Amino acid sequence: MRSFRSRIAVVAAAGLVVLTGPATAAVAARPGPVDVQVLTLSDLHGYLTPQHNATDGTIKDPTGKVLVVGGAPYIATHLERLRAGRDHTLTLAAGDFFSGWPTEVAYHADEPTIEFMNKIKVDVAAVGNHELDRSLEFLRDHMGKGKCFGEIGVDSCFTDSDGQPFRGADFPFSTANIVRKGQERPVLPPYVIKRFGRVAVGVINLTTVTTVEGSTSYQPGLDNLPLVETAGKYAAELKRRGVEAIVANVHEGGYAGPEFDGCANLTGPIADFAARATPDIDAIVTGHWHWGFNCALPDPAGDLRPVVEPANHGRLINELNLKIDPRTRDVIRSATTSANHAVTRDVPPDPDMTELVEYWLAKGAESYARPVGALTGDVTRVRDADGESTLGNLAADVAHADSHRTPGGAADLAMVAVAPVKGSNSLRADLKFAKGANPADADGTVLFGEAWAAWGYANPVLTVSVTGAQIEQALEQQWQTQPNGTVRFAPLAVSGNVRFSYDLSKPVGDRVLPADVLIGGVPLDPTRGYRLAALAYTLIGADGYTAFAGFTDAVRGSRDYEAFRDYLARGPLTPPALDRAIAKQL
Structure with a gap:
């Protein structure tokens, strides 16, 4: 890991959290850091249609001004703008994209959400508790692989907005800590490695330990492994495979004050995880609690790392910018930046996503x-x-x-x-x-x-x-x-x-x-x-x-x-x- 552990400070300017440390000659001399942008959405719950009520379609900025936010057409536009000019981007889903309450999505086995996630080019999705609201087989075989069940076009495998049959996700679902009863091996891949030229980023995906005996996701045949220990196990495995830049994508949340791009005394399960999780993890992105925060907290070695949550229902997008030393293959944390961006509707809606929303709304009326x-x-x-x-x-x-x-x-x-x-x-x-x-x-x-x-x-x-x-x-x-x-x-x-x-x-x-x-x-x-x-x-x-x-x-x-x-x-x-x-x- 990094050698700069002293005199680390947080600089907050214009909503941007910058992790800074002493600029040593050794760091300055390193040739050509590789820039990797990590974009994260969480807890979408199928909210593709732009919402207009106080809970699902707004968020307050630091001045208290209410911003109207969210909706698939606007999420897509903001992602496109954030990615513009970037050579290396990794897009994460931090769980609970499924089992929402919008009927145009829920009537159709959450398939509209998969179509949306494919179109915005999600790279990996952590399994949230709601991804298991039906069954592991439903998630793995239907959502992941496009396997049909029941009557096609009535129960599953609906025709999508492009006129194509449902094919499943173009990205992997991942969890390191959900296992079958009595076993230690996770039911899905525990992590994903994304390579960017000379460097790689490993993403360890973790699921809240309330999942197996939760209300809607109650799964008697499954079990939860502890978050901290599991994260440490797979971070060590990634390092053995030569991956030094590691992000934990954790569907577990907390609260850090009312400002969506600020941090005031983080509390909740993710605070404990952040304090105890191995220093080999360079950044922690979270979900589950439906709050927005953008923190920089010390790891067990005393070094700052981002701990962020981008709210819910597509209201925020978190942007992490990692600089990776091509020689050590590790994140230069002194150069790491993080920001939560509001998905405002003062940008042109993406036309393909507008068509997607209109299609599924009409399909919802038909199914009703x-x-x-x-x-x-x-x-x-x-x-x-x-x-x-x-x-x-x-x-x-x-x-x-x-x-x-x-x-x-x-x-x-x-x-x-x-x-x-x-x-x-x-x-x-x-x-x-x-x-x-x-x-x-x-x-x-x-x-x-x-x-x-x-x-x-x-x-x-x-x-x-x-x-x-x-x-x-x-x-x-x-x-x-x-x-x-x-x-x-x-x-x-x-x-x-x-x-x-x-x-x-x-x-x-x-x-x-x-x-x-x-x-x-x-x-x-x-x-x-x-x-x-x-x-x-x-x-x-x-x-x-x-x-x-x-x-x-x-x-x-x-x-x-x-x-x-x-x-x-x-x-x-x-x-x-x-x-x-x-x-x-x-």
């Missing part, structure tokens, strides 16, 4: 209008006095049915949060029998877009082992005493094979008796084990029910969206009766 099922009556979120709703009961039935379609599933019962204490509610919209405004709709018809909007947020149905005592506790947690002393009712829907009664005259925590909970007509046994189907979000406690902590033997089923559509496709659906929860009469 595809019929996927039928109803005999309204299915709504309206709750009765017992907390039941037809949509809640239907969602529980869907989860139960999906479990029985999943190898290793076969749940005894299912539960779905109807009005959770905190977090997101998976019940999002009513399904009405009467036709809506869409010309493709008809009385009793459920359109693809209507089903998508009614239940779910890309969360998987898990089947897990719990005890009867945990099921009883979960039913008790439908009533939760708040800090002000009031009791909040947070009902849980149960599948159609379950009936239970409760007594509001009893204190909170003692309103449900095991004998009053019938599963398939048999009273609940607190001492025996049960297989329970529920959304991962609920099981990990994200919506306020702690009863399921410590569940075991998790099996992942379908995502809520797909499970719901599969259930609707079975035939005309009659709204479920509201007869599963009964209050005891005083």
Whole structure:
């Protein structure tokens, strides 16, 4: 590594962070450093269409002025301008380009995002937690290699904006620390080496350790290796291969104040990583937390290196400029610069990207209008006095049915949060029998877009082992005493094979008796084990029910969206009766 470790300072000017050190004669005499530009985007989440709301389409500059930013046509233009006149450029994606909420992308298996990433010439993509929202096989074989699944043009392999069939990514997906359970070898390549004439840059890609047991990416067959140790292992391997210039592309984030091109007391997991990760790593680019910052922090040897995050949804692009000594093949950190650039819309939009966005918007409208099922009556979120709703009961039935379609599933019962204490509610919209405004709709018809909007947020149905005592506790947690002393009712829907009664005259925590909970007509046994189907979000406690902590033997089923559509496709659906929860009469 470098010999200049003393009197290192940070010079901040015009939003540019410069890592400076003493200019020794040896450094000055080195012939012709090789300039390598590293451009990074993170957490795009499929936001290709320019956004206009306060969250997704703006960012504040250091003066507090609100800048309108983002959108594929503007990202492409800014990248082209940043690359202009540069001989050597490396473009990174720092994870979570997938599983966004724009329906024109989500309806089409995130394929529009791959088309965009190919067109902007991404060189390597770190695996974020959301890249694993479906499965490793989906990421590797479909996104990476273009392998089709389901019905072509309906489920996958849509025709792109150039009229070409989906072919997968032109770049590699990489993670050094996601492995199969019980193994040490990563499921994808751990790093990528990019050569620029006489020098090379190694990019080690790392994924947040919250991935495997995260809400949407819950993958029971995978495991996370620790970030710092894994980064050190592969940095040493790169050095053995003669690569001295090393960048860590880490899908893990932090917060460093409100200024997107500044740095004020970096906190969060990435701060720990930056403080401990091997000095062999010359720069750290990050994502995941959706913040923008541009820091220069000391590595364990005391030398400064960039630690940066370019926000989310295409609002910022980070630019690192590395000068690499062709003799040592290492980064001259004293000459390293870094800046976060706002993706403003005061530049001409790229015409090809404008066409891409317009194409997928039109395709989204077409997909929305595809019929996927039928109803005999309204299915709504309206709750009765017992907390039941037809949509809640239907969602529980869907989860139960999906479990029985999943190898290793076969749940005894299912539960779905109807009005959770905190977090997101998976019940999002009513399904009405009467036709809506869409010309493709008809009385009793459920359109693809209507089903998508009614239940779910890309969360998987898990089947897990719990005890009867945990099921009883979960039913008790439908009533939760708040800090002000009031009791909040947070009902849980149960599948159609379950009936239970409760007594509001009893204190909170003692309103449900095991004998009053019938599963398939048999009273609940607190001492025996049960297989329970529920959304991962609920099981990990994200919506306020702690009863399921410590569940075991998790099996992942379908995502809520797909499970719901599969259930609707079975035939005309009659709204479920509201007869599963009964209050005891005083």
